[in-house]
Amino acid sequence: MEFDLIERIRGCCGSKRADVALGIGDDAAVLDVPAGRQLVACTDTLVAGVHFPEATAPGDIGWKSLAVNLSDLAAMGAEPAWALLALTLPSPDTHFVEGFAGGFAELARGHAVALVGGDTTQGPLSVTVTALGWVPTGSALTRGGAHPGDAVYVTGTLGDAAGALQLLRDRERVPQALLARLQRPRPRIAEGIALRGLASACIDVSDGLLADLRHVCATSGIAAELDSGSLPISSALAATFGAETCRELALSGGDDYELCITIPPAREAELLGAFARTRGEATRIGSIVAGSGVRVLDARGDDVTPMRAGWEHFSA
């Protein structure tokens, strides 16, 4: 009998949705996209030893493989609906699969995401998830709309996941608040939806604030100036590292999965009001100016931009 991992995962994974006409178990899924909506689609791979330490708990891998994709949907202002899962495993390891499915399902349920298809293959451990969702037609947030004079905001706090990873690599004790940010990142779905019609540009912070904001600058054809003193640092990070390291982690550390937003100044009050309703937090960290690239300025206006921009694996 075939060891059907996807069937096993189906048993515990994801939500049931009326818009799934045909889910797992045929050659493909058949799905109903509501009228007046555009489909939003993304795919991201996590490779063992590259995107997560080999020793990561299966449930955390499951959670994170979906989270990084939902974060991309959040950055578009999209509401997630469905996911497809391609899981490559060295062997048909039931313990791994059940742990993985548990973590995946926990996040999927929290956002009413249905697992509608997938593939399991034998090979070195890696996970590719495709997430599908939608936006009202014409309302997707993009990287391309920032203008000089816009404010730059970021949700939540920065650097926590990178701080946790650094402590893990140094074999030091990792505060739980930091570890949770690395292992169970929370995609900013509600915040992304609240930003529709408000943000002029949006991106999720996955490779590091500087690296990701540079994408916004390049696509929008503008520059950004950040105030190094305004970067949102968690109390857990500040209690663990010195101020300079916190700043570096916040600027260049990856895996934050916060949203970085630009917004016309006239809309800032609406932004803060919308976030108050979604219980989200956002901090103003700088401004959009003419030019190109991202500069970080200290309180005296001196350029303190780090040389290292972000996480430098070769992945796109």
Place this chain on the structure above:
Amino acid sequence: MEFDLIERIRGCCGSKRADVALGIGDDAAVLDVPAGRQLVACTDTLVAGVHFPEATAPGDIGWKSLAVNLSDLAAMGAEPAWALLALTLPSPDTHFVEGFAGGFAELARGHAVALVGGDTTQGPLSVTVTALGWVPTGSALTRGGAHPGDAVYVTGTLGDAAGALQLLRDRERVPQALLARLQRPRPRIAEGIALRGLASACIDVSDGLLADLRHVCATSGIAAELDSGSLPISSALAATFGAETCRELALSGGDDYELCITIPPAREAELLGAFARTRGEATRIGSIVAGSGVRVLDARGDDVTPMRAGWEHFSA
């Protein structure tokens, strides 16, 4: 500077489509599904050394990674539209990427498929493609509609790809006609679309005819009886292997990517007419009966079902 493989692939890959509101280059793609259509979605992974020999030409890997997914869409009667590509490579190998992209693009262009997103990561070679397409609402072909009395048909010829793989493994000369079936399978898109409203059930033959037809039997709650003498064998296969080996390859060899169809007898003339218009071929190979499982009968009515059902890696 980041070695942006997906950007490089974008340059040569796939078609431009008016229904791609936002393609590669943002956090996710934004896509317009036409009114009156259901989205059809599938994902499949190819792992080096498992799904293709390590020495396979990059262009063939690119072609096949898309082909296996388009074949799943074909089995649903879907028209393909978009694809997302997750490519994991041991190193940023420009030669590989350009070859891969060339093969992927060649097939994508042939079916007007636009590459709308992706991810490139560093790790052991594997490729996961997600294919998206659509059917008129309510017209998807499934595995679940076969009834006793239905005829069983299969498109094209069976066993060619498995024959080529066997010769490669035995380090023997491989006739070009067989090698092409292994390296550049042609998804039966036009045939799948022609089958809408005609076939009672449909599946693509990826794991082997017996294994795949068993899925139809299990989902539909019926059995199938195949006539071993009616299996469509190509002249290239017949010229290379003995009759008994041809039969085994046709029944149990994988990677055919033909469609196996069930159809009420009253609709058979329409099927053949529709296939004549799409220049497709289909061969009647058996019948649906009450019961469960698949039996293969010879001309005397003796049961000659092979013990080995299909390709037995652990993948679903």
